[in-house]
Amino acid sequence: MARKRFVRRCTNYYLKLGRKEKKKQKWRKQRGRHSKIRTRQKGRPVKVQIGFGTAKKEKYKINGKIPILVKNLKGLSNVDRTKNIVIIAKVGKRKREEIIKKANENKIEILNKEKK
DSSP states (O other): OOOOOOOOTTTTTOGGGTSSOGGGGOOOOOOOTTOTTTTTOTTSOOOOOTTOSOOTTTTTOBTTBOOEEEOSHHHHTTOOTTSEEEEOTTOOHHHHHHHHHHHHHTTOEESOOSOO
16 A cells, blocks of 8 residues: 655645655644645645554564564574565674674575665
8 A cells, every 4th residue: 555645735836845756745733824734725735644654563564574573683583584674774894794694594584775
């Protein structure tokens, strides 16, 4: 199921509101007196409301599986092949390569192989 995207009003008009930058397009509640989105007028973008959230059964899952955080080789030992892992950001390059090598041997899927 595709995720519903709520963006700030007028992001497509103004550069400073994020026409080119996605991070500035995040949702802001409408507070204007004559705001069409606040009054939920027909044909306008939808306003964030209760009920649009992710179902409890699907929360925190990536590709249908709950990922396990790994920070060292010892943490990798108790993970089976049916699970996904995420290497935490504080792990350095050398340890990260060791964890990736060990995970590939055990055929465990890593969700963030490349450090950003």
